[in-house]
Amino acid sequence: MLGDTWLWVAVEWTPPFYAEFYAQDGFDAPTTAALLVAAPVKAALLWLILRAPAPGPLDRRARALRRLLYLAVAYTLVLRYPIALLPGPIDVTFSLALWTAIDVLYLLVIRWRSRVLRAAAGAMFAVELAGMASGLLDELDLLELGPSDILMLGLMLSGVVATVLTVVGQRRDGRWSRGTQGAGWLSAGVSALGFPLNMLIMSLSGGGPAMVVVMDAVGLVSTVWIAATARELAVHEPSAGDRPAEPPPARRRVIRVAVAAVAVLTIVAQIHPEGAARLTYTAWSMSCYDRPSFGDLKPAERDTAFLCRARSREGGVPPMFPDSMADQEIIAYGRELCRTEDRDEQEAILRRAGSARSDAGADPWDLVYVCPETVGAMYPELLRSTAEEKAANAAYIAEKNARCRDPWPRTKGAAQATANYFLFADGDPGYLVHDPDDKAADESEEQATGKVYDDSTLIGVAGSAVLIGHVEDVIHLCLTVKAFGTAPPQRLAGWDQVNEVPIVSRSGRLTVPEKGEGEVGAGAPMPNLAIAGKGRYRLRVYVRVDEEGEEQHLVVVFPGTSGKRLKLKP
Template sequence: MSSAGLWRIIRYGAVGLALAAAVAGLLLGDEWLWLAVEWSPPSGVWLYTDAGLDTPTTVTLIVAAAVKAALLWLILRTPRQGTLDRRAKALRALLYLMVANALVLWMPIGLLPDVVDAVFSLVLWAAVYVLYLLVIRWRSSGLRAAAGVVFAVDLALTANGVLDRLDLPEFGPSALLVVSPVVATVLTVVGQWRDGRWSRGTLVLGWSSMGLYALIFPFDWLVDEIFPDGTAATTVVWNTIALVTTVWYAATARELAAESRPAAGPSPARRRLNRVLVAAVTVLPLTVLIQPERTAHLTYSGGSSDCYHRPAFGDLEPEERDAVFLCRARSTEGGVAPMFPDTMSDQAILAYGRVLCRTEDRDEQQEILARAGSVRSTWGVDAWDLVYVCPETVGATRPDLLRSTAETQVDHADYIAEANARCRDPWPRTKGVVQATANYFLFVDGDPGYLVYDPELEQAAEEATDRSYDDSTGIGVAGTAALVGHVADVSDVCLTVKAFRAAPPPRTAGWDQVSEVPLISRSGRLSVPEMDGGEVGAGAPMPNLAIKGKGRYRLRVYIRANDAEEEHLVVVFPGASRKKLKLKS
């Protein structure tokens, strides 16, 4: 079978299938009618009444089915036979790819990430525009140059779609998104006319596709006036009219091999007019695209302000610091309102940030934030946010905020080592089976004490904490956990833990309080929480105090305090007694 015969079978089959599907959809119901005519799933947008499609939409779908079948008949006409060079063959293939994309390929491509669709469109149009310049016989270097400029502007604006999906800065005003394709279409049709290979019908299709852009706004206004409650008929009409452009692409590809007809020779007056038009379409898009130097290029980073991670100032390059401050200022983490209104540009937020750096007190900060329209002006701004925009100011009083993560870790380790070094073993001559001495860091805002517990059974810790307030020994016991309270208002204590195989002598001399309580280990472990990268816990590794494994133990706690610090000695040894003893108070 020849390629022409196969093409005719496809043409008759596709048009017949479209008409049959429309008839079947009319019989089966609204969803099937929409699918058969629009060639896309309903997706719910067409339901404007509880009963389904409104009457205007149903009538429009029936008419659109016949119109789209006719347009599909034109699209699938057999390509003209003739000799094509390599460039013309490539252009014909790309134009038919654009036709296939408009008819069917858009559905599978739509399942991919948006950026894939945007890149596909950009690459396809770039290739078509280049081949337009090479294949069309423009018969005028000025006209070809004008087309090249307009095509480049249109591609630059198409690239904005890719940049937007990648959250990168865009270029060019959005108004050109309407103007540029219109001008590109005009120049392409003019080039086809001067080439002479394309028929008058193809040229009419090109002019018609350009005219669609001018109908958008008045048509939408007219529909809103007639149907104030909305109707899906508008979508159907536009989807049908859009096929005119697809017919033009198909006709352009079909007639590429046609023999050239002599181009009409323009009169001298017409040639002068053509030069003026060429200059206008070349210069005007550039004058719109290039903005005056005094016009601010404002940016808005609110769409990407998820600041769950706050990088250390010292880890950032200078050019990254403003972005972090913007992220913090626009953050809605925890459901709170952002520091500044969403409508404020990045440049304005940075300017306000630098003004806030120069304030002398919280009241002045609140006044500036209120003037900026902040809904949380009473909060002020913290130094650890401002450090990103004015490190020289904040660093003068808070040099710790200028450190990198590595520097902070080293400083933190030095601080812990220094705190541990000041603590001494109060029983240096009485060695336990296992033992350790370290500084225990308490929670600054009121930690009741520290736990000696079975870490495999943490549920008892909360109950032990509650009981510590009511127990005369100051130790809350809940089976596998004991909460040891501190007696002075301190933020940390020097803690020594020792485990023995039997009860050591009481030796209460020199201690303010000595208490003894029962404790159980069900997993074979008893220990004290360690800091382990946090802010609360022992500053050094703590041993397992349940030296005989699972079973009952006795916990003896020695406490003494002075004005500067508080010292604890925790002694654990096996013991079955369940009594609570106050050996000294």
């Protein structure tokens, strides 16, 4: 009656904004039906969770375990929402500390009546906690314990096996009722069937919020088991009639072998042979989205970086090696590629490896991660860290700027600057003098670019943008800009071309783009040349090429209302 949002809050016990996240336009029929069915189911399960603890004395360890189990129940039902507002590492640290204490007390409080069973449970608890520790290391951006998908599988399997062993221990202990043990078996089943059940519900619900509702209700079974375990922890020695009958020796040996096999095989299943294809480091892996520089990586991380590039499908191109190839085999091929002397040898190796793009060869910026000593000898810049690359780039820009001189050193402008202007190696028409804050800046710049080749001056004019072309086929030129309050003398001597065009500033700014990382632009900050504010200006461009083929430009800006284009020289 109160609407979809409050129906969601009443059934899911989550803040109202969760409902808006899952269905901004209201719930569909499957979601509403799932909520109405889940309401009584979750209410019944909550009644089981909130039942009072069973009377009876508790020793110190049992009392601590009961409190921690109830804390785990409170976290699942309520505390996880406020804790989620804190930084991620706090939440993961809390869960890791809580379940470490619970698992240790499980081993001490439950009367397992079998050293093998207790040891197997301890091994599963350790694997489960190792997965949680890996999650904490990931939150802290530190080295993880292993590939995330392998750990996820190991965590899931160890969680199921740990639950089964704990229920077996509860049965042998004799304190816990059949209802509690049944909840434990259901919890193990939900964990084991979680993934296929998730897929089944997703196919039936089309991946809508109904799946979330059903999985949340089913997952509450584990909380019921934890609460029931805490409720029935009272210490008492079961009578002879209450104790389960001791199985015969032959059955005990079978049970021990089965438990040991489960404990060992679960761990062994996480260890892949060298020939197995591990697809952790692919174009879709989170660890492959960043492309760190070689110098930023630890030696143990370099093979991972190469695998990311070797299996990358960036740009829609096929990977360097087939997806079915093992990590170690790819790394071995990479080191073999490093020893080649020409492109033909690389292509032959890639064809032998079954590469779908053998004709492309292998680039040194990819191979540097597997053979830095070979690639670095020829391309030392590939060994740099991000900080070293930034410093080298800054030094290169400073060097280029230092060779440029002010061609009018005695004529000072109200605003002026001299710097090297960096151009693209191929197909760059020139540089802009523009009003970057003009609302129509993009349109003006596009029009100016289209007009740059309309005549021999190589100057395109369109409102608040002027694009000035370069005479020679260069990738950089020396640029000086000066702004004056009135038109300065023309001073045509010594220049190959001098042209004057109109430009307008609609925001009170006129400038030249500055170079960004990996981009074109001026190598130093350019001043605002619209010193009179908004209005019309004249822009005079001086161009010359020296005997060494170096191109020099001088751009002079001053207020002026004329809209004519003047060709002052030649």
